[in-house]
Amino acid sequence: MRKHPYKIAILLFTFLALIACGGSDSGNDPAPPIGGGDDDNPTEIPAPSSATLVFPEDDTECNQGEIVNDTESTVTFQWNASQNTDSYSVTMTNLSTGSSFNTVANTNEASITILRGVPYEWFVTSRANGTNETSESTKWRFYNEGPGVENYAPFPAESVNPSRGATLPAATTTLTLVWTASDVDNDIVNYEIFFDLEGTSPSTSLGMTTESTFEVSVASGNNYQWSVKVIDSQNNTSTSETFLFRVDG
Numbered sequence: 001m002r003k004h005p006y007k008i009a010i011l012l013f014t015f016l017a018l019i020a021c022g023g024s025d026s027g028n029d030p031a032p033p034i035g036g037g038d039d040d041n042p043t044e045i046p047a048p049s050s051a052t053l054v055f056p057e058d059d060t061e062c063n064q065g066e067i068v069n070d071t072e073s074t075v076t077f078q079w080n081a082s083q084n085t086d087s088y089s090v091t092m093t094n095l096s097t098g099s100s101f102n103t104v105a106n107t108n109e110a111s112i113t114i115l116r117g118v119p120y121e122w123f124v125t126s127r128a129n130g131t132n133e134t135s136e137s138t139k140w141r142f143y144n145e146g147p148g149v150e151n152y153a154p155f156p157a158e159s160v161n162p163s164r165g166a167t168l169p170a171a172t173t174t175l176t177l178v179w180t181a182s183d184v185d186n187d188i189v190n191y192e193i194f195f196d197l198e199g200t201s202p203s204t205s206l207g208m209t210t211e212s213t214f215e216v217s218v219a220s221g222n223n224y225q226w227s228v229k230v231i232d233s234q235n236n237t238s239t240s241e242t243f244l245f246r247v248d249g
Contacts, residue, residue: 045128045129045130045131046083046084046128046131047084047128047131047133047134047135048082048083048084048085048086048126048127048128048133048134048135049082049083049084049085049126049135050082050126050135050136050137050138051079051080051081051082051085051088051108051124051126051135051137052079052080052082052137053079053122053123053124053137053138053140054078054079054080055076055077055078056075056077056122056140056142056144057140057142058140058141058142059140059141059142059155059182059184060142060143060184061142061143061145061152061184062075062142062143062144062145063145064076065114065116065144065145067116068113070116070147071115071116072113072114072115072116073113073114073116073144073145074111074112074113074114075111075112075113075114075144076109076110076111077090077109077110077111077112077122078108078109079108079109079124079137080108081107081108082126082135084126084128085126085127085128086106086127086128086129087104087105087106087127088104088105088106088108088110088124088125088126088127089102089103089104089105089124089125089127090102090103090104090105090110090112090122090123090124091122091123091124091125092112092114092120092121092122093120093121093122094115094118094119094120095118095119095120095121095141095155095156095238096118096119098241114144115144116144116145116146116147117143117144117145117146117147117149118143118144118146119141119142119143119144119152119153119155119156119238120141120142120143120144121139121140121141122139122140122141122142123136123137123138123139123140124136124137125137141155141182143155143184151185151187151232151233151234151236152183152184152185152236153183153232153236153237153238154181154182154183154188154230154231154232154236154237154238155181155182155183155230155238156181156230156238156239156240156241157179157180157181157191157212157227157228157230157238157240158179158180158181158240159177159178159179159240159243160178160179160180161175161176161177161178162175162177162243162245163245164243164244164245165244165245166245166246167245167246167247167248168218168245168246168247168248169247169248170220170221170247170248170249171220172218172220172247173217173218173219174215174216174217174218175215175216175217175218176213176214176215176216177193177195177213177214177215177216177226178212178213179191179212179213179228179240180212181212181228181230183230183232185232185233185234187232187233187234188230188231188232189210189231189232189233190208190209190210190230190231191208191209191210191211191212191214191228191229191230191231192205192207192208192228192229192231193205193206193207193208193209193214193226193227193228194206194226194227194228194229195216195224195225195226196224196225196226197222197223197224197225198222198223198224198225198244199223199225200225203225203226203227203242218247219247219249220247220248220249221247221248221249222246222247222249223244223245223246224244224245224246224247225242225243225244226242226243227239227240227241227242227243228240
């Protein structure tokens with residue numbers, strides 16, 4: 001039988017077209033997301049590490065600020081840069097009033113205007129873009145130099161035991177209150193302890209002590225409050241915040 005060349009050519013063309021269209025469809029796959037990874041394995045942003053405070057130093061008088069007027073000066077706060085960090089937030093607390101404010105910085109220092117002759121507490125929070133995780137430095141306290149101040153009041157005491165908001169076992173009948181306190185002039189001479197049921201105003205004074213501990217009696221099912229007045233050799237004083245705890249029952 002005679003074969004027709006044009007028919008053979010048509011069959012060959014069809015065969016080649018099927019091969020071209022029936023190959024892998026990988027060319028239609030979506031491109032991988034920008035930045036690497038995929039929806040199931042997104043790129044992880046590392047959490048920032050904690051900054052290390054440098055200046056003003058803890059438990060000292062800051063006398064290197066630039067005086068603005070009789071009541072204010074500008075202090076340059078410094079800390080060591082932390083890893084995986086894009087910005088910092090400096091939190092300042094006026095220990096005389098308890099009020100706080102924040103200042104944002106993109107480097108490892110910030111110039112902040114604060115009151116003179118006032119005790120402050122400060123710490124730095126490290127932040128990174130792309131994550132909500134943060135990391136806080138330790139907290140330092142200092143007195144900002146004031147005009148004509150020769151002896152500074154002590155820093156307010158901080159509770160050690162029981163911790164803020166602690167709940168103690170119902171079987172607890174006695175408790176040793178423990179606190180820490182410091183003074184730029186290092187001349188603390190006495191502590192006055194105030195202790196009572198929560199909500200009592202004013203709290204009862206339990207007397208004076210030269211130690212940073214004091215034993216009290218408690219009963220199950222009660223909420224208690226306590227505070228410490230710190231007194232130095234020049235009769236300067238500071239009173240801590242009111243600390244709360246509960247005895248279960």
